[in-house]
Amino acid sequence: MNNILILAGEASGDIHGAALIHEMKKCDSTLVFTGIGGDRMLEEGFHAQYHIKDMAFLGFAEVVKHLPFIKKVQSAILNDVRKKGITKAVLIDYPGFNLNMAKKLKKLGVKIFYYISPQIWAWGKRRIAKIKKYIDKMIVVFPFEEEFYKRAGVDVEFVGHPLVQRIGTYTFVVRNEFIEKNNLDPDKEILLLMPGSRKHEIDKIFSESINAAKLLADEYNLQIVVACPGNIDESVFYKYSEIDFKVVKNQSYDLFKHARFGIIKSGTSTMEAAIIGLPFVVVYATSTLTYLIGKTLVSVPNIAMPNIISGKEIIKEFIQTDMDADNIYNYVKALMNNSDRLQELKNNLMSVKDKLGNKSASELAAKTICS
Numbered sequence: 511m512n513n514i515l516i517l518a519g520e521a522s523g524d525i526h527g528a529a530l531i532h533e534m535k536k537c538d539s540t541l542v543f544t545g546i547g548g549d550r551m552l553e554e555g556f557h558a559q560y561h562i563k564d565m566a567f568l569g570f571a572e573v574v575k576h577l578p579f580i581k582k583v584q585s586a587i588l589n590d591v592r593k594k595g596i597t598k599a600v601l602i603d604y605p606g607f608n609l610n611m612a613k614k615l616k617k618l619g620v621k622i623f624y625y626i627s628p629q630i631w632a633w634g635k636r637r638i639a640k641i642k643k644y645i646d647k648m649i650v651v652f653p654f655e656e657e658f659y660k661r662a663g664v665d666v667e668f669v670g671h672p673l674v675q676r677i678g679t680y681t682f683v684v685r686n687e688f689i690e691k692n693n694l695d696p697d698k699e700i701l702l703l704m705p706g707s708r709k710h711e712i713d714k715i716f717s718e719s720i721n722a723a724k725l726l727a728d729e730y731n732l733q734i735v736v737a738c739p740g741n742i743d744e745s746v747f748y749k750y751s752e753i754d755f756k757v758v759k760n761q762s763y764d765l766f767k768h769a770r771f772g773i774i775k776s777g778t779s780t781m782e783a784a785i786i787g788l789p790f791v792v793v794y795a796t797s798t799l800t801y802l803i804g805k806t807l808v809s810v811p812n813i814a815m816p817n818i819i820s821g822k823e824i825i826k827e828f829i830q831t832d833m834d835a836d837n838i839y840n841y842v843k844a845l846m847n848n849s850d851r852l853q854e855l856k857n858n859l860m861s862v863k864d865k866l867g868n869k870s871a872s873e874l875a876a877k878t879i880c881s
Contacts, residue, residue, distance in 0.1 A: 516551070517607070520565070522778035525550050527600075530602075537876055538880055544556070544557040546562065566709070599621070627650045649666075671781070673781055700765065701730075705736070716751070722836075729843060733755075736758070766783050784863065785859075787863075789855050792814040816862045
């Protein structure tokens with residue numbers, strides 16, 4: 511049996527992993543996929559030893575707390591690799607766990623592909639030596655990553671960003687159907703909140719975001735809609751606030767399409783919003799310890815990927831103590847009241863999409879791994 515190990519520890523990795531599996535099965539229908547993944551990968555026939563919801567911890571303090579469990583997961587996966595004679599592994603993002611696993615897998619003679627590069631160019635350049643030593647092929651989704659790895663002597667291929675293809679082929683629900691389906695107010699535009707896919711992120715981000723949203727909703731007669739990912743119980747949001755809002759689950763692309771403005775947690779969602787063209791601001795907060803350690807390691811001025819791609823801050827970032835309801839409200843209000851600034855933001859988002867190109871990323875990545 512031709513087994514391939516895939517390790518994807520987050521919701522975004524689950525999406526990319528599912529698309530990759532779908533394309534790899536076209537190359538070879540006998541392939542069997544196992545490892546760590548989520549519901550999207552399961553729908554493609556993936557055999558999950560561990561679900562991504564088991565791996566939903568982030569930051570230095572959180573990782574330390576979960577070390578015994580992490581070691582248990584690693585041991586179980588390595589035992590399965592030995593037992594099944596797995597010779598190929600695909601690591602998807604999730605660098606803290608995956609780069610550690612790469613070292614262990616390499617000792618077992620596994621050929622290792624890394625799809626969706628860890629952001630070592632931003633905060634972990636010391637990890638380039640690890641990648642050069644343990645990774646057989648980097649498959650990257652941003653053009654500047656290809657240049658970065660080539661300079662470091664790493665075997666690399668740029669395949670384009672999978673989100674461009676996914677969004678380009680997505681069938682959006684028309685506005686009136688979307689409004690009716692989710693019991694929203696047809697007479698009010700949508701102010702979108704996207705506070706993350708992990709409970710501890712929501713703990714840190716939601717309260718200030720919803721308070722800012724309330725001020726903006728009152729100012730511009732908007733309805734607040736909270737985007738809820740599949741791995742989060744929507745009831746979790748209602749414990750934070752008595753402000754009136756609606757929760758819409760697993761419909762983020764249609765929300766990006768039909769919202770007037772977004773308050774979005776740093777992560778994959780910022781790329782999706784940028785490609786679809788929704789004006790938004792970025793919010794993020796983590797534990798004080800994680801933030802202070804991270805700040806000493808980060809070597810780029812921004813954390814939102816559209817800003818990094820642009821080489822400048824086109825989207826305002828509210829990070830840690832700056833993530834205050836009044837700060838967000840005052841900035842967004844000034845932006846909404848200035849049509850020229852708002853149009854400039856939309857133009858900048860369009861340029862981000864253009865820089866990503868129009869390659870079929872999942873298909874190209876699959877062919878590289880299969881060959």
